[in-house]
Amino acid sequence: MKHLLKDLDPFTETKIVGMYAKCGSLEDAYKMFDEMSERNLYAWSAMIGACTRERKWDEVVELFYLMMMEDGIVPDEFLFPKILQACGNSGDVETGRLIHGVVIKCGMNFQLRVNNAILAVYAKCGFSDLAKRFFDSMVLKDTVSWNSIITGYCQKGELEKARRFFELMREEGFEPSLVTWNILISSYSQLGKYDVVMEMMIEMQSCGILPDVFTWTCLISGFAQFNRKTEALECFEKMLLARVQPNDVTLISLLSMYASLKDLKKGRELHAWALKAGFGENLLVGNSLVDMYSKCAKVEAARQVFDMMLARDMYTWNSMIGGYCQAGYCGKAHDLFRKMRESDVKPTVITWNTLISGYMQNGDDDQAMDLFQRMEKDGHIKQDTASWNALIAGYLLTRNKDKALGIFRQMQSLCVKPNSFTILSILPACANLIAAKKVKELHCCVLRRNLDCELSVANSLIDTFAKSGNIKYSRTIFNSLLAKDIITWNTLIAGYVIHGRAVDAIELFNDMSHTELKPNRGTFVSVISAYGLARMVGEGNRIFSRMIEEHHISPCLDHCAAMVNLFGRSGMLEDAVDFINNMTIEPNSSIWAALLTASRVHGNIELAVYAGERLLELEPENALIYQLVLQLYALSGIPEDSFKAKEPRKMKDxxxxxxxxxxxxxxxxxxxxxxxxxxxxxxxxxxxxxxxxxxxxxxxxxxxxxxxxxxxxxxxxxxxxxxxxxxxxxxxxxxxxxxxxxxxxxxxxxxxxxxxxxxxxxxxxxxxxxxxxxxxxxxxxxxxxxxx
DNA sequence: CGTACCTGAG
Structure with a gap:
């Protein structure tokens, strides 16, 4: 390979480099390119084209800067769009603006192709206002321009505006193309608005436009996003029936769904289909298969696919390493990690984090810490928030709260910004009365980082404030939320129950019934408990029946324990016992504990003995229960040697x-x-x-x-x-x-x-x-x- | 030039 270009004229050089860039590997093309004596616009274009094919957007942008700075070559009307495409795909709006300026300076701003490409950058990067202004300034527009402006609004989630431009486009005499329909169908599909999607599908076909591979794949990936297995598969079948050939993206949408559902059977079926359809050597499909088998806990199968693959990228390696970690084989994961470092694909921050998390999840915090420290030194990769989160989550998994909080403190002192994952894992560790101060600190942190706009974070804060004895704050956060989900309501209702505030809990439940949210299992557990606290047995009974009959929720153990408490608090011990006897599911220890509390408070010693013995049957190892039953025997005059239970485990400490x-x-x-x-x-x-x-x-x-x-x-x-x-x-x-x-x-x-x-x-x-x-x-x- | 897109934390 060396000096292949020796003594060739620039024209031939360019041709050879162009050929390598088009057909060979990117690496070879680079080698040739570096050897060139004189690099002209066509050579640069060939390289940028090669990078584009491999979706290496950052490299495209880098090549663009080198081309301008080192060789002083300005792209032409064909190359500019290529570079702008890279800007749009990598979110690099800065370079986009810079090119915008260059284009004006060299008078290329009347080229429709170039203008469309600039517009696309603004639209893709979410600058819909900027896009709109540029769009308005364009003298010449075509369907592609309209498509871009619609994309801009879709990107920002402003579907109504996108829809308006769709109508406006027709009014101005541009018939929406297949791509235009696809853009809208895709956006509605990703948001789960399936009714609109179906309407549009019909309307589109009535305009004489048939769905293509994009349309069907949009639909499938929309369903896949929400794990709607049946519908996704139905679309796939309809697509085949319509004789539209699925491509790799179609397959990976389905495979990633089967992966997250851990549906090995369907995953295998699709694997077989993919092989028959000739996707056996496709990189993206291979990656998805490795991921699917890994998530379904079939590491050997994943490894088989991995070994057979002709090319591997970071997804391939990361998925396989993640699979080993998930299965608990950290050693194998580490071996593969070493191999990866020797390969031409270098570990990314995700690789390091996957491994750190894997070791933490398997209880080896020494190894994890070692990797955490080495990633910057040896791997030249800076730890990110996720690296820290991996440590925190790991320590919390092994109930090492103090260590987790220590890591969190260290993270803050080094000015690493916590994100919602950090907050969501650390908050539950502070859901107790002696962490009230810490919770307030965390709340401040959430506000500083604007994380309170995420509902899951707000929900967790409501819960944590309640459990740390600040139910008032829970209410404040609840009231400040514009959008609430069922978790939000359940959490505050449960919070009031914890605080013994039955009236507030019931009031809140009534408020909820005026929304369109439907109460779920958790809601009813809290509401029955609230009626118990308020000693409103009749109401509690009624809501229990309504739950079964109107909401078709079959009672689970938590509901039953709440019912035993409902009767128990009001001293209706017989009803409590009747209830337990009529339960259709096997009572667990929380049922007997509830009966025990009831009989204790109301002074029924025989019943207390009965409940205590049942409790001991379920937890024969529990020394505290053992001790308690002994005490009950003493009180009721039962001789101790009639104790049938065997000696419990000795207290270690x-x-x-x-x-x-x-x-x-x-x-x-x-x-x-x-x-x-x-x-x-x-x-x-x-x-x-x-x-x-x-x-x-x-x-x-x-x-x-x-x-x-x-x-x-x-x-x-x-x-x-x-x-x-x-x-x-x-x-x-x-x-x-x-x-x-x-x-x-x-x-x-x-x-x-x-x-x-x-x-x-x-x-x-x-x-x-x-x-x-x-x-x-x-x-x-x-x-x-x-x-x- | 515009559309679908595989890996890590809950």
Missing amino acids: AKECLGWSWIEDENTVQSFVGGSQCQQINWVMHSWIKHMAPKSKRSDLSNGLPVEEEESEALSGVHSEKLAFAFALSKSSSASMCMRVVKNMRMCKGCHETAKFISNTYRREIYLCDSKCLHHFRDGHCSCNDYW
């Missing part, structure tokens, strides 16, 4: 059966363990706690049965939450400060009384989340209405 409480204090978390002498609390407070400790005897039925923690503090020492209360009171005297405490076990009745007392005497609001419920104490009352 004494910590597990101790009562712990946590409170947030100046950005750190203070922990308290029951019965300890607390150094953080001064002696005045300590004596105050002792004074506060109720002089209750060992609990009896009227006092509620003990569940987890020994009620008598004379035996076990002062409970942890009291230490936390004392600490909080001694830290600040401001009554405006509310206390937020998290506790690992269910509160005992005595501490519950103490909290009520403090909330009244010291005018302090207290939020306390125990293992059963969120208590909100104010003015001597608790939001749980003494039922928990």
Whole structure:
């Protein structure tokens, strides 16, 4: 290959380079091109054409700048559109504007082809106003110009405007072409507006225009986007019936749908079809197949396709590496990664992130961290937000909240911008009472980055604020939203239920019925719970029936547990038992736990024993339940040796059966363990706690049965939450400060009384989340209405 | 010149 061009005249040189660019590999063409003694417009055009064929838009733009700067050659009316096409496809509006200026300067601004290409850049890049102004300034227009301006409005989602220009176009005497119809059909299809699409299909054909491969592929990819399998396949069949040959894009639209649905059977069928139809050597189809098999957990099949492929690009490698990671074979993924680095396709930021995420998901954070650090040094690729997100999501998966939050902090200190993925993974980690401050910080971060316009982020904030004890903020965000989905409503309704605010929850449910949104399973769980809180058994029963009959939702375990609570709160224990006996699904532990709470609060010890035994059957390993059943036996006089259950697993750590409480204090978390002498609390407070400790005897039925923690503090020492209360009171005297405490076990009745007392005497609001419920104490009352 | 487009975080 070397010096192939030696001693040739410029004309022959150009011809040879042109041939290589057209038929050979891009790499070879570059080699020849660099050897040329004199590079003229045609040589540059050949190179740019070669890059265009391989969709290397950035390289096209780079070649353009080199051509202008190094050789001082200005493109002609054929080359300008090629470069502009690259600008449009890579979103490079800057270069587009620059070319716009050059075109005016060299008097080419009357060339329709060139003007259309400039217009297309503005339209594709979403600058519809700029496009409109340019369009208006064009003296000569054709159908292509109209198509571009319509594309511009479609790109920005302004379909009504696009439609208006479509009409205007006809009025001005330009008949919409097949492409024009395709542009509109495609846009409506991507938005899932299938009724409009079908109307347009009919109208188009009545104009004598038959759908082509683009039209059908637009339809198929529109259905595929929303995982509408049957419709997509139907279109594919109709297309074949109409004798329109599908192309690679048609196939990859379907394959990517089967991949995301993990429909291996259909995927295989299409694979076979593709081979028969002669797509066996197609790069894009191959890539989609590797991805499909990877997502369907068939890595061997994916690898087979991978190995058979004649050419591979970054998609091929990334999909295969991702497949190995997904399957848990990080080692194999890493081997392939090494091979990729030796190949002519270099790892991209996605490759590195895929591998980092793979190691994190498989619990190897050392390897992941190593790669994270090496990607910049060895790979010359800067970590992006997704790289950081991979670490955060990984740590959260292994319940390593502190590490995840640490990474998040580091990310912020290095000024890496968090995106909605970051926020959506970090927020749930802060959905507790001792992270209230952190949640407010995150909210600020969301506002700064304008992430609140994403509904999923807003929904998550509503949820997190509720769980961190700031339901007011949840409401504020809810009210500020212009568009709400069913999740938005469900989240706030559930938030009110958590806070014991039944009336607000029910009111909100009624508000929702005035929208066009239909309540779903989750909505009904919350609403039944709300009626339970309000002790409106009749209403609760009615909504349960309406759910089944009017909304055709079959009750699941969560609905049933809510129903048991509904009866239980109102003391209708027989109804609760009847309900359980008539359940069509097998009760789980949350059903029996609900019955246990009901019988405990209402003092029915036999029923409590019954529920406790069922609970133990389902969770024989659970030492806390074991202990509880023993206590119940003692209270009801059943001899302990009649205990049929086998010994539960031993507590690994004494910590597990101790009562712990946590409170947030100046950005750190203070922990308290029951019965300890607390150094953080001064002696005045300590004596105050002792004074506060109720002089209750060992609990009896009227006092509620003990569940987890020994009620008598004379035996076990002062409970942890009291230490936390004392600490909080001694830290600040401001009554405006509310206390937020998290506790690992269910509160005992005595501490519950103490909290009520403090909330009244010291005018302090207290939020306390125990293992059963969120208590909100104010003015001597608790939001749980003494039922928990 | 204008239309469909495969890989990574929820």
